Amino acid sequence: MNAANAFVPRFESWLLRETGIDASSLGVNALERAVLERVRVTRLGAAAHDTSVPVDPAEIEAYWQQLTMSPDERQALIEALVVPETWFYRDREAYVALARLANERLVRDPMHVLRVLSLPCSTGEEPYTIAMTLLDDGISENRFTIDAFDISARVIEHARAGIYGRNSFRGHPLAYRDRHFAALKDSWQLGECVRQTVRFSQANLFKLPAIAQAPYDFIFCRNVLIYFDREAQDRAIRLLDANLADGGTIFVGPAETGLMMRHAMTSARIPLAFAFRRSTPEETGAMRAVGPVAPKASNAAPRAVPPFSAPQRQHAPAYGAARRDAAKQPRARQSFAPPPARPPQASHATQTVQPAGLAADRSLDAARRHADAGEFDEAERLAHKHAIVHGPDVDAFYLLGLIADARGRSADAANFYRKALYLDPAHYEALTHLAALLEIGGDWAGAHNLMLRAQRSATRASHAAHAAADEPQPSRGFHASRRS
Secondary structure, three states: OOHHHHHHHHHHHHHHHEEEEEEEEEEEEEEEHHHHHHHHOOOOOOOOOOOOOOOOHHHHHHHHHHHOHHHHHHHHHHHHHHOOOOOOOHHHHHHHHHHHHHHHHHOOOOOEEEEEEEEOOOOOOHHHHHHHHHHHOOOOOHHHEEEEEEEEEHHHHHHHHHHOOHHHOOOOOHHHHHEEEEEEOEEEEEEEEHOOOOEEEEEOOOOOOOOOOOOEEEEEEEOOOEOOHHHHHHHHHHOOOOOOOEEEEOOOHHHHHHHHHHOOEEOOOOOOOOEEEEEOHHHHHHHHHHHOOOOOOOOOOOOOOOOOOOOOOOOOOOOOOOEEOOOOOOOOOOOOOOOOOOOOOOHHHHHHHHOOOOHHHHHHHHHHHHHHOHHHHHHHHHHHHHHHHHHOOOHHHHHHHHHHHHOOOHHHHHHHHHHHHHOOOHHHHHHHHHHHHHOOOOHHHHHHHHHHHHHHHHHHHHHHHHHHHHOOOOOOOOOOEOOO
């Protein structure tokens, strides 16, 4: 390694204390690169990415002293690590669940004003989607408030402006864009009636600002916990729980379901919404009785069912956003919908084993419909039959994994996810859900390795989506979630 090596551990410790982020979760040498960029800018007067400028240990030591003395420089280093990646209506099922639960809450208490928290909010797509969801469902702006916090001042400024390019609109239908946005030359301006419903503020997840209107009926904190170490994860979940209203709901990312169940949180059992509520004393006692690993017994509380999204990380480090691909917009309540189209893979298995014809598609669609209806026995029968008739198929194995996961059969679910990964080693959803199962079982190293693979898969999918977006094309579906 280079001159930064002798000082990397202290920067890693600082990042963990400051943000809760485990530097290793950001990718190989990400923190080191960010430190060297800031050294070039602040100490050497060079461009951040000009690697031709040598950096010696003395400059890194001087920068460390500057970092410890300057709040502005600490924020600048965090900004250098934050890579926003998000879009509107990412993981749409969470918003469908929000609309239903919000209406049920208002029916119970017509005078109640809903309180919603989006943290981290990234460049604003998630909190604005929350606002559009509630407004479009007939809930007027005086019946809810939305707080949106992020550690990055840069993304907060972007969010407040409410101007978004094509990359924030990934998929169809885009009727909400016609309702709520005005077209500019090469971007879209969000209408004032939506923008005024969201209060943005720069804030650390562990230090909520005074304007926070806790307790919240709904909290969106998706795809950030996976970047924390174990202690920070536990601390963050306790903090979220402390700011959750009685009967409230927390929405997390698909790979974070195991983390929530490690605490006194219970799945809301809404397919693909990844929604959790505070466990009752009876549920807490039952979880202690069965232990940390999801059992096969029929009385085991099922884990939240995983989704068919693509990359779901957004704010790569601090508190960002993330994931669903651009090929098929899922129906509002479809929990076992087919996965979004992915960029072509080099996998030999996916090249040679493909379901043939419309009949194959229809047979798997029938299995999904039964799974959506909770008819898991019939769904399993049809999915197995599909694999027998049409040969090994990644989507069939993934669906079988989802069904087993929903029924609390962790070992079976892991087996099917592994079969899906044999056919498509870069299958993002199978990687993240298998990682969640391994973590619940205590295999932290295995879970971490799978998440690194998933992040690489997400990055490739994101680059492919960006390249495709630059080409004129007919109407397409929906890019996966990295965070919205």
